[in-house]
Amino acid sequence: MASAFNLLTAGGAKFDKNRFQRDFELFGGKKDRKGKGKASTKPTNLHNATTLPHSLDFFGDHPAAPSKPVQVEVESDSDSDASSSSSSSSVHIAPPTQKITLTGSDPLPKSLDTSLSSLTSLDSASTPSRGGETLLKALKTANINSLWGVQCAVGGCLLEGRDTICVAPTGSGKTLSYILPTLVKLGDPSRSLKETEEGKGVRALVLVPTHDLAIQIHGVVNAVTRGRSWRSLVLTKATEKAVCDSSPGPSRSKQNADGQPEEDVEDDEQSEDDEESTGSVDEFAQPKSGNPSGLGIDILIATPERLHHLVETSRISLASTRHIILDESDRLLSPDFLPQVEPILKGCTHQDVQKSFFSATMPSGVEEIAKKWIKDEGVRVVVGVKDSAVTTVDQSLLYTGSESGKLLALRNLISTGSLPYPSLIFVQSIERADELYKNLILEGIKVDVVHGGRGKSKRDEAIKNFRLGHVWMLVVTEVLARGMDFRGVKVVINYDFPQTVQSYIHRIGRTGRAGRPGKAITYFNVEDGPYLRTIANVLRSSGCPVPDYMLDMRKPTKDQKRNLAKAPIKRKAVGGGGRDVAREDGRKRKQMVEASKKRKVKLDE
DNA sequence: AAAAAAC
Numbered sequence: 001m002a003s004a005f006n007l008l009t010a011g012g013a014k015f016d017k018n019r020f021q022r023d024f025e026l027f028g029g030k031k032d033r034k035g036k037g038k039a040s041t042k043p044t045n046l047h048n049a050t051t052l053p054h055s056l057d058f059f060g061d062h063p064a065a066p067s068k069p070v071q072v073e074v075e076s077d078s079d080s081d082a083s084s085s086s087s088s089s090s091v092h093i094a095p096p097t098q099k100i101t102l103t104g105s106d107p108l109p110k111s112l113d114t115s116l117s118s119l120t121s122l123d124s125a126s127t128p129s130r131g132g133e134t135l136l137k138a139l140k141t142a143n144i145n146s147l148w149g150v151q152c153a154v155g156g157c158l159l160e161g162r163d164t165i166c167v168a169p170t171g172s173g174k175t176l177s178y179i180l181p182t183l184v185k186l187g188d189p190s191r192s193l194k195e196t197e198e199g200k201g202v203r204a205l206v207l208v209p210t211h212d213l214a215i216q217i218h219g220v221v222n223a224v225t226r227g228r229s230w231r232s233l234v235l236t237k238a239t240e241k242a243v244c245d246s247s248p249g250p251s252r253s254k255q256n257a258d259g260q261p262e263e264d265v266e267d268d269e270q271s272e273d274d275e276e277s278t279g280s281v282d283e284f285a286q287p288k289s290g291n292p293s294g295l296g297i298d299i300l301i302a303t304p305e306r307l308h309h310l311v312e313t314s315r316i317s318l319a320s321t322r323h324i325i326l327d328e329s330d331r332l333l334s335p336d337f338l339p340q341v342e343p344i345l346k347g348c349t350h351q352d353v354q355k356s357f358f359s360a361t362m363p364s365g366v367e368e369i370a371k372k373w374i375k376d377e378g379v380r381v382v383v384g385v386k387d388s389a390v391t392t393v394d395q396s397l398l399y400t401g402s403e404s405g406k407l408l409a410l411r412n413l414i415s416t417g418s419l420p421y422p423s424l425i426f427v428q429s430i431e432r433a434d435e436l437y438k439n440l441i442l443e444g445i446k447v448d449v450v451h452g453g454r455g456k457s458k459r460d461e462a463i464k465n466f467r468l469g470h471v472w473m474l475v476v477t478e479v480l481a482r483g484m485d486f487r488g489v490k491v492v493i494n495y496d497f498p499q500t501v502q503s504y505i506h507r508i509g510r511t512g513r514a515g516r517p518g519k520a521i522t523y524f525n526v527e528d529g530p531y532l533r534t535i536a537n538v539l540r541s542s543g544c545p546v547p548d549y550m551l552d553m554r555k556p557t558k559d560q561k562r563n564l565a566k567a568p569i570k571r572k573a574v575g576g577g578g579r580d581v582a583r584e585d586g587r588k589r590k591q592m593v594e595a596s597k598k599r600k601v602k603l604d605e
Numbered sequence: 606a607a608a609a610a611a612c
Contacts, residue, residue, distance in 0.1 A: 210609065237611085305610035335608070429607060452609055478608050499607080 098169070100153045104379035109156040113447050114146045119155060119184055134228055135183055142223045147180075148173040150383045154356075155181045157381060163374040164328075164356040165367065168383035169390050170509025171485070173296045175220050178206075178325050181301070183225065185323065185354075188297035191229040200296040201248045201320035207302055207344065209331045211236075211456055212463060213483040214301045217327070221299055231295070235302035236456070240310070246297045247316045296320075304332065311347045318347040322354060328482045329357035330366040330502065338369070345373055359581075360509060361502040388541055389505050393492075393512035393520050395544040397536065406495055407439060407569060409459050409523060414443050420490040420519075421472035426507050428496035430477060435569040436495065437475045446470065451477040481506045488514060494522035497531060504535050529553060533605035 102108045103411060109490075112118040120132030143360075147155065150168040157164040158181035168174050182204050193199025208214050214234045221232045233239045310316040316373055318324075324345065326332045332341050345355070357370045371378070389395065400406045413419040427433045430453040437449035448462040448471045465471040475495075481503055489511040498504040504522070511518025524532055536550040 303610055306612090309611055331609090340610075481608095 032410060066493055069191065075491045093552075097149055098172075098384040100149055101382045102153065102157075102379055103382075104162070104480050105377055107191060108465050109160045109162055109379060112147060112152040112155040112159070113145055114148075114152060116140075116145065116147065117541055118147070118152075119159070119180055131590060135180075135224070137332055138224055138226050138228060139180075141226055144176070144224070148177075148504045150174055151180065152179040152383070153381050153383070154178060157379045158182065158354065158356065159184060161185075161352075163354060163378040164381060165362070165370050165374065165378065166356065166381040166383075168358070168360065168363045168381070169388070170360045170506060171390060171513025172360075172383055173215055173514070174327070174360075175483075175485075176224070178327075178356060179217075179221055179224060179299075179360060182323050182325070186298055189228060189230045190298050191231065193296075196482045197320070198322075198353065201246060202243070202297050202300045202316070202318055203321065204299045204323035204325070205302065205307075205318065205321050205344075205348070206299060206325045206327060207304060207307070207332060207341065208327045209337065209482065210479050211303055212450070212480060213327070214303055215460060215463075216483070216485060217301050221301070230298045232299040232301070233297055235306055237306075240306070243300060244310060246295060248320055254284070281409045304337050304340035304344065308344055311344055318344065319349045321348045322352055322536060324348050324353060324355050326355075326357045326370075328359050329370060330359045330362050331482060333357075333369045359507055363387075363502070385541075387501070387505065389508055390512045390518075391516055391542050393508050393518045393542075395508060395520045395522070395539045395542065397522050397532070397539065397546070397550070400525060402525060403569070405525070406523050407436075410440075410493065410495065411443065414440075414445060422466060422469065422486065422489050423473050423491040423493060424480070424486065424489055424510050425473060425475045425495050425519065426481065426498070427475060427477060428499070432496065433475050433477050438477065439569060440473065445473050447473040449475040450480055452479050467488060478503065480510070484510060485513065486510060486518075489513075490519060492518070492520045494520070497524050497528040498535070499531075501538060504538060 100111070102111075116136055120136060150166065150172050154164060154166050154174075155179040157166075158178065166177065168175065168177075187193075187201055188199075190199035190203060206214075206217060208217065211234075218232060218234045221230070223288060225232065233243060235243055307316075311318065314371075326341070331337065348355070355373055355375075362370075398409060400409050410419075425436065427436055430451045433449050433451045434453075437447060440447040448465060450459050450462050454462075462471065462474065463480075463484075467476045469488075483506075492508050494504070494509045498507055508518075508520035508522075511520060522535065529567045530553075532550055536546045536553075538547045540551065543598075
């Protein structure tokens with residue numbers, strides 16, 4: 001326990017002001033490009049274009065703002081970016097450093113050093129050529145000047161062509177850790193490769209559990225491929241056709257194991273009709289050669305369901321895909337998604353396809369599933385302590401007594417001005433999200449709500465406004481718990497108790513990113529009692545004080561399960577709910593307890 | 606039990 005604490009605190013406390021700044025720009029760039037009325041400045045000028053309101057300006061008003069660097073032991077030599085172009089920074093602040101553990105068959109890949117050039121200078125199988133040079137240039141434009149720990153380690157693995165499972169904390173830089181090496185391995189954009197086999201179809205596939213995360217990752221890709229002709233798309237209804245068109249002809253899918261040859265031909269005819277109706281080129285004029293335009297998609301970012309559908313109906317082939325990345329992979333390999341994800345993985349039939357799996361949490365049961373898809377030469381990268389919360393978040397638990405007590409507590413925070421913005425409020429259901437949203441409007445705050453029941457464009461809009469600072473508080477469901485990078489978020493409030501440890505870790509990981517401080521407050525009531533202990537253990541492992549009685553609380557037994565989802569926000573908690581023992585719940589609680597035990601056991605990893 | 610993810 002103590003060792004875990006030390007390990008964690010040794011890690012999270014370094015700062016890289018340059019890096020934060022460029023991260024902001026990175027995402028600002030995406031927003032601005034899409035912004036309607038916004039002055040369409042160059043993406044790099046975003047910081048100026050969308051000046052942060054004071055409340056969002058982390059470095060301006062936070063007491064812990066590193067006007068001088070936080071003093072932590074320096075063990076990395078990532079000082080190469082000290083002379084960055086960033087105006088307001090003569091101080092060098094190092095990125096978060098944590099212990100990184102690689103396991104796998106020998107020889108283990110050598111970690112890259114923190115300089116960007118280590119991405120392209122490697123004499124790996126890839127063709128360095130001009131691709132590397134222009135990538136470096138693009139990174140500098142995006143104000144990315146050095147690699148972080150996870151990016152060095154994962155970069156080494158992916159560049160060597162190894163399949164990889166990576167468990168790294170929230171906000172530690174996982175997205176870039178797979179995007180950058182993938183770009184290097186792809187070498188040149190499909191546009192420059194149109195005559196070659198390699199440039200066709202979906203060249204790299206990133207699979208994520210939510211639409212919103214897909215959009216965000218697309219923004220990252222855009223930011224690091226600025227000025228080049230890389231073709232990256234999010235698979236949506238709108239882009240579906242273009243994505244199918246990029247797929248090599250059906251002749252290819254015939255070679256696949258599960259292909260349905262006869263129907264392919266008919267599908268082809270069908271597609272052709274669709275083509276013409278949308279005024280596209282006659283891509284399928286030559287069915288057997290397929291996609292004569294030769295325009296592939298370099299990086300496709302997709303959610304499982306739509307892609308699964310396209311694969312199952314043979315409208316798209318992943319037979320030429322060389323890279324498949326599962327982000328939030330424990331979620332994607334959970335029973336909810338597995339039926340869709342498995343066929344997609346199966347569809348990647350190229351003999352050289354590289355598979356990689358990423359998450360901040362990785363229950364061992366799920367990791368076993370991931371391993372089944374990985375070659376013997378696979379590498380496991382663990383940054384810090386697996387399945388632990390980031391230590392940069394100040395976590396606390398707050399007893400609110402009753403349902404109405406929650407709203408009271410939140411209102412109190414707001415009215416006393418003690419709730420720093422921007423903040424993120426998690427609730428358990430769509431209904432409760434809408435209801436809390438309505439209540440908060442009455443408080444006169446700039447608030448919006450995001451959940452799966454809202455249209456995609458509304459979601460995009462709300463998230464954009466939140467990033468821009470036009471929205472101070474976002475009421476959300478689990479949909480935004482994972483992966484979303486709101487760099488400025490100061491507080492996460494778990495208005496409703498998270499249902500799993502994983503959920504808790506991901507939710508509070510929306511703040512305290514990249515070594516920055518953050519705060520997480522979790523409300524709980526009597527009915528959350530059984531689950532409290534598990535979460536309390538997480539707090540303690542990451543160094544946050546927890547009253548002893550919480551850890552002593554009895555293990556979850558057959559407590560009545562509150563139907564929280566249907567409980568109105570305003571109403572007082574109704575006593576005497578269902579008394580029945582929900583077997584499902586028992587099972588899940590056991591998993592939670594198991595997971596936390598395992599976490600403790602594996603502290604020395 | 607809810608959420609998410611296609612039509």
